[in-house]
Amino acid sequence: MNSPRIHILHENYDWLPPLQAALDSAGLPHTQWSLADGSIDLKTQPPQGVFWSRLSASSHTRGHVYAKEYARVLFRWLEAAGLRVVNGSKVIEFEVSKAAQYAALAAAGFDVPRTVVVAGREDLKRRALEFPAPFITKHNQGGKGLGVRRFDSHREFDSYVDGPEFEEPADGITLLQEFVQTAEPFITRAEFVGGEFVYAVRVDTSEGSFELCPAEACAVPGQAAPGQVSLDQGFAPAACEIPGTGAGETLASTLFAKRDDITAGHPLIVRLRAFLADQGIEVAGVEFFETADGRLIPYDINTNTNYNPDVEAATGNAAATALAGFLGRELESRYATASV
Ligand SMILES: Nc1ncnc2c1ncn2[C@@H]1O[C@H](COP(=O)(O)OP(=O)(O)O)[C@@H](O)[C@H]1O
Ligand SMILES: [Mg+2]
Structure with a gap:
């Protein structure tokens, strides 16, 4: 149990299976820690390994109201002990604050929504x-x-x-x-792993499409309770953090498709890659709009990202595999003798 391993820090078990499968396929030892609750003795040394944060901005909707506070403490403890935390304490602040994202993006010269x-x-x-x-x-x-x-x-x-x-x-x-009107009814989500671009996914936002979002608690507009303000403008089911899993998988999955025209050399991707590197964000899905008058507008940085199963199936699990490769290299580079 004490051998170095990949420690997944999270508060939602439902999101782990595809990621655990990728780690297993790569033969990487891994374990998980709950950010929902737990305890640490500050006198002790943390276990060895590479830590990977999957703290989610919506943790409070799963009853884990203090997950971000626990994560803040835990990550500081790990980092103070010199351990490697992927998407660590600095990245928490982006995950839990869109304003922090917009401020940093604007300062880096991106066109963000007013x-x-x-x-x-x-x-x-x-x-x-x-x-x-x-x-x-x-x-x-x-x-x-x-x-x-x-x-x-x-x-x-x-x-x-x-x-x-x-x-x-x-x-x-x-x-x-x-309100940003896109040229066509879709948004794009660009996935980065280990700071590198993996692929971009087109997410259909045509009218009503958000209703197909499979996540149980996906509070996208249009799913509002009677009497609530409800939108007829389709908003991206990418807002949902479980694209294409669970009930409604088949329908929802058709809303997601890999965009072959967005490559690592695309000017926006080049700039986003540099931005993420500057901010120390190592794993993220960045969403952006394209408008009729040519604006390219990043508006959501998901440092806790889930990959669409259909896109993953079509790409040989490109993102999950990239993630396992990245975490494996991080582990290997620190613990050369680790049995990985
Ligand atoms: N300024 C905007 N104008 C038009 N649509 C928007 C705007 N902001 C968000 N949306 C729509 O709502 C979805 C959810 O918003 P987002 O900022 O991504 O929040 P979340 O973090 O909840 O996913 C987006 O994917 C997009 O479809
Ligand atoms: Mg979003």
Whole structure:
């Protein structure tokens, strides 16, 4: 048990099987730690190995309200002991804050959606007046489309904010954002592993497509309860963190397709790769819009990413295999004698 291994730090078992299978196929020893609860004795040394964070921004929706706080402590402890944490403590802050993502992307020169960050409810209605309708809201600590809603008038927005349907964000921060009309009804999600581009996936957003999202708690617009503001504009099921798994797999999977026209040499991919390297983000799915007037707009960095099963099947499990290869090399480079 003490031999060096890959430690997966996570709070959702449902997402692990394809990743564990890839590690098994590569003959890599691995184990898992829960970020939902647990305990550590600060007097002890952590076990040896390479640690990989799969902290998810939506952990609170699974009842793991303090997973990010535990992750912050745990990763600091591991890093202080000199251990390698992939997507470690600095990356947590990107996972749990879209505002942090936009600020860093904008500073690096990317075209990001115009966004106003609102803490609490007080300023929402006033700041929303700065946006022409339609505009959208989303939670700063998002994932799974949490709090993503489109508003076609300020009146509609005001009654939402004042009403019982208002969705409290996990960290109290709601983002107001320009509504981006894509040239065609899809968004793109570019997967990076070990800092390298693996493939880009096209995700259909045509009207109603989000309803096919298979994730049980996928709170994308259109799945709102009666009385809630509901959108008829299709939003990407990529918002769902379990693309194409579980119930509805067949239908949902048809919404995802590999984009062969987006390669490692694509100018946006080249820039995103450099950005991720600068920020120390090693594993991520980055979503972007393409508009009719040529804007390329990254808008969501998923440092906890899941791969679509159909795309993986069609590519020989390209992303999961890349991940196992990356983690295996990290382990090997630190523990040359490890039985990997
Ligand atoms: N500014 C926007 N304009 C239009 N559609 C948007 C905008 N932001 C998000 N969406 C749609 O909502 C989906 C979920 O939003 P996103 O920012 O990715 O949040 P999450 O982290 O929950 O996935 C996106 O994939 C996209 O389809
Ligand atoms: Mg998203």
